[in-house]
Amino acid sequence: MSIYKERDEKIEIVFPINDLDTLTGEEIANHLKQLLNEIDGCIINFSRVNYLNSSGLRELIQILKLLKDNNKKLALTRLSENIMKIFKNTNLHRLFNIFDTDDEAKSSLFQ
């Protein structure tokens, strides 16, 4: 298993473990598809991600699209300095809602 999941009422919190690549991304997307009726949105917590590549980024964009199309919200939290650099290099930090902590994400995005 490459993701760990937690539920906080109507928010699904997902922790990808180690690498965030195509496989992990697809796993998250499939998992969220099953939950669309139950949740308001999702937090992807990066605290356990060591590595992110371009196919991982593409999966994240697809997840963002999936949630947007269903009127759900997506927040990314706990990005390390290096991973944040990858987002800034592609300007993707402008498309995603990025927060330092899960609590900040909950209070600004899901209130």
Added chain:
Amino acid sequence: MTKLKAVYSSNTLIEAILKYLEIQYGLKINELNTDKILNLIYNCHIAGTGFDENALNVIDRHFSNLLLNNESYFFRYPLQLQLILEYCKSKHNPVILSIGCSKGQEAYSISMYLHKHNIDFQIYGVDIDDDAINDAKKATYSEYSLKALPEEYKKYFSYTADNKYKLSEDIIKNVTFLKINILKEDISKMIPGADIILINNVLIYLNKKAIETFIETAANLLVSGGLLFTSEEEYSIKTFGKFLKEESKKGCKYYSKPDLNQIAIMDYRELFDFKGSESKKTFDYSCLEQNIDNPSLENAKDSLLKKDYLKAISICYKLITDNPLFDEPLAIMSECFYELGFNEEAKKWLRTFLIINSNNEEKIEQYLNLCLKTEDFFEYIRILKKKIALFNKKDDIIRLKNILERAGLNAEELSDYMQ
């Protein structure tokens, strides 16, 4: 701090510390410094100063004294000085950068040498070690530092009460010292570019990955035609050849940065329409129009045709915020940013475009063209290599080989593909 997990998942204190030194400072771990760290741990333990809490702070404080050799002296590489002078004679106010400047002997040697020959210049010295930088700013040295100093330069020093030699203000004033960790901080934000870079006795301490980063950073910082000097021991490091051209003059080996513009112009003349050097300016996204009626791709294209670039960007930005997988607005936005002279923004959005359309040859080519137009040749070469790895097209291999060879860069690794 990165990869803390790797540090904390180590089994023993010594493992953790060595891992930390590797990640934070790019240090090469060998038997000698493993021994030194073991000693440090042991001594702290014996002295009862403890090592359990803040172990990494203790390491930050001690690592430079313990593991790096900060001893140097003036005029250590006289041949380099001669070539620097020769180069600077034809330049207006050249910028010189001493990487791993330690206590400043190298930077001040150049300052003295150029001052004596009436050249205007600006020198930066950067180092990772706070103490060394502070010593460099004080510019007071022991007799050892002056051991190779030619007689005619002794006039720049005055003898102090505590048996030291203080350098004169004339020599100090053109030199700026900065503490930078090149692996972690963006040096190009502090020093916009350099005509000459010196990396003497720095890379020998670093691991392979850190060496790659150092050399690439230096190569990017160097202006076209600029020179890079390094000690003989470091000169043989292969990574240099990926970015710079080997040169030799008067018995001194050095590297020069090929004038990639010239080479590219020959191959892609029709693509070139240079925009000056404003590539680093940042764009204020809050100036985009917030209320766009009827945002559509047609409207964006229309605005682009009418050269209303800001409007086109506003529309595209809205479109991709609504649908992040919509790729066409990304390409339009990139084009608009390029037209407005925001080269970095143009490239960033086109990278996202590539991420969405990975493995699409035509779109990679679009990105390559932008790299050319924005004069980002190392990125061009990097992406072209990736394209070759993906598609293995003979045309691409020949194109890359031509560019590398014409620039005098190392094209050896391409021979794997040529078979």
